[in-house]
Amino acid sequence: MKILRFTLFHSSINFKMELKGRVIVYSILGCPHCMRAKNTLQELGVPYTDISLDKFPHVRADVQTRTQRRTVPQIFFNEKHIGGNDDLQTLVSNKEDFAAALEVLKTTSPGPDAPSIPDPSTAVKSADPGDFVCEPDEYAELVQDLRKSGIIKDHRSGLLRSYKNSFSGKDFVDWVVKTKQLDRERAVEMGQALIDKHFGHHVKGGELFQDADIYYRLLEDDDTSALNSGSSDCDPRSAGALGEDIRKLILKIYNSFLSSDGKKVNYKGIGESSEFEQYIRLTKELVRVQIVEASREEKLAFFINVYNALVIHANVTMGPPVNLWQRYKFFNTVRYIIGGYEYSLQDIENGVLRANRKGIGMFTRPFGSSDPRVKVALTEHEPLIHFALVCGAKSCPPIKTYSSEGIYEQLKLAAESFLEGDDGCQVDMGNKTIKLSQILKWYSLDFGKNKEEVVEWVHKHMAESEKRSQVGELLSSKNFKLSHMPYDWGINS
Known part of the structure; x- marks a missing residue:
């Protein structure tokens, strides 16, 4: 009998064992426990059909009804529900029971009560994040002209304070009036748009643009160690849309570089991949993402995905922390610029997702009352985030990605x-x-x-x-x- 093979399902191949029965593994992309279960079957030479619930979400309800479980993987030998990965490992460890189960598979075809394989034509076709076409922002051209204007330079305020690569509000307005043939009121509006669109900011953190000897700086001129420093010329997208692209891409990368037993991540391989180059380009869009007005559900999904992606990004480019001091430094200094402001891993976890609560070893809250990031923080903490954030250690929960639609059920x-x-x-x-x-x-x-x-x-x-x-x-x-x-x-x- 031929071994089952499908283009839309990952099926084990090159096995000597042939079965009259059928082994089905229900899984999701990037699931370590799913990888371990499939790796065990492969090592034992047992052919199986992997049905991805990402591609066939309509199958999920039937699986839950059959198993009374919502986790993956779920494994069936014909109509017999084996269970998850732990159940499979228990069965395999009992040689007599496993031999008996294999004998049934070798001699018995799937009965009418066995789960069926979904029609490939019903698979969900999801867009690749690499297909996204950047819509240029009209203010990106203004920034390019501003760089050539000569008004960006080092300025001194008083005897001690110096602002590098800055420009005054008055000089900006004068420049716009002269070169763009606009009145001063309209020029001030354009300066305010540079701040609102997160192209630039007040050197002291204010959010109001003024036609005065007050200094501003383009974000890409800031002295920062953020891993996504730089600028994107794309029109800012909502947190939901950008977060979804990050979710898809990081999951694709993670799945490609997860070991076959689901236990380890090949960070070196990630760093050398074209997908990671694509991801780095995508993180530039975080600099100007519109996040303040996002819903609670959008913020949860967005910041969980960004946190997990930032951990992977830092492990790839900086190397993982190996002792207590390095871990403290890692979580407090590894950061992204998001919506015009810097966020460390601690800021995301304790400031945003825990509603500005003190973290481990912290004496104060992450955000002070005047910190503009307070507007982004959740108003109430969400305890379920602790099972979604991944720190890169063995005892952390396995990495998954989250979407704002159905976020609470996913958590x-x-x-x-x-x-x-x-x-x-x-x-x-x-x-x-x-x-x-x-x-x-x-x-x-x-x-x-x-x-x-x-x-x-x-x-x-x-x-x-x-x-x-x-x-x-x-x-x-x-x-x-x-x-x-x-x-x-x-x-x-």
């Missing part, structure tokens, strides 16, 4: 997936002990006021399973110990 699924694994939660019924990831200790304030409330939050956000029942039983008894597992800061490279 709940990420929490379920993390707590389902041993890295997130372990239960020892004999010793009446619940062990949680250090993440739930470091940010316990986000989950509850005491250990009972934290465990109640965990129980509420776990998928139906034996582990969840055990946690519920210990909670009801009000007699349990809570401890936290060591955090593995080893690099996932």
